[in-house]
Amino acid sequence: xxxxxxxxxxxxxxxxxxxxxxxxAVHPVVWMGKCIKFSEKFFLGKSESVEKAGGIAIAVIVxxxxxxxxxxxxxxxxxAVLRITLAVLLLKASFALKxxxxxxxxxxxxxxxxxxxxRNDLRSLCSRDASQLTEEELVEGAASSLxxxxxxxxxAPIFYFCIGGVPLAIAxxxxxxxxxx
Numbered sequence: 219x220x221x222x223x224x225x226x227x228x229x230x231x232x233x234x235x236x237x238x239x240x241x242x243a244v245h246p247v248v249w250m251g252k253c254i255k256f257s258e259k260f261f262l263g264k265s266e267s268v269e270k271a272g273g274i275a276i277a278v279i280v281x282x283x284x285x286x287x288x289x290x291x292x293x294x295x296x297x298a299v300l301r302i303t304l305a306v307l308l309l310k311a312s313f314a315l316k317x318x319x320x321x322x323x324x325x326x327x328x329x330x331x332x333x334x335x336x337r338n339d340l341r342s343l344c345s346r347d348a349s350q351l352t353e354e355e356l357v358e359g360a361a362s363s364l365x366x367x368x369x370x371x372x373x374a375p376i377f378y379f380c381i382g383g384v385p386l387a388i389a390x391x392x393x394x395x396x397x398x399x
Contacts, residue, residue: 230309238316246311250395285389305384312375312387318367325360
């Protein structure tokens with residue numbers, strides 16, 4: 219199992235660095251967001267206690283469902299090549315190193331040249347209003363957002379993969395997606 223996990227992690231990184239992100243139509247994180255949004259409809263606009271209970275239910279059930287589906291899908295594949303292939307594709311969906319680096323480089327490249335474009339580029343890293351930020355504030359914002367996103371989008375999924383395999387990395391990604399919504 220250890221060797222298989224190492225192979226899965228290595229191949230997922232190779233796919234990330236060569237191909238980047240999946241198209242939105244097939245990206246599991248997009249599906250996660252849609253599932254979360256769909257689930258919220260049952261509880262939003264109700265009483266405060268129903269909304270809180272619904273939030274707790276969503277926070278437990280949705281990651282649990284994604285964990286279960288990925289676990290069962292991987293467990294059902296007896297052939298090692300198929301299992302590793304699916305594991306690689308799922309694990310890759312849980313992190314986004316290439317996209318994160320590209321977003322940071324875009325801000326860096328526009329600093330000193332086009333402040334307005336650098337401000338627009340910062341939106342790929344964070345949701346803060348960058349429209350009035352100075353060049354120094356853009357550097358600080360990009361650095362702090364890069365550090366946070368590196369933890370959320372790379373280190374944490376790999377950590378959870380190491381302790382609980384692909385299903386736990388996927389469940390973490392659902393929770394992280396909820397946090398970002």
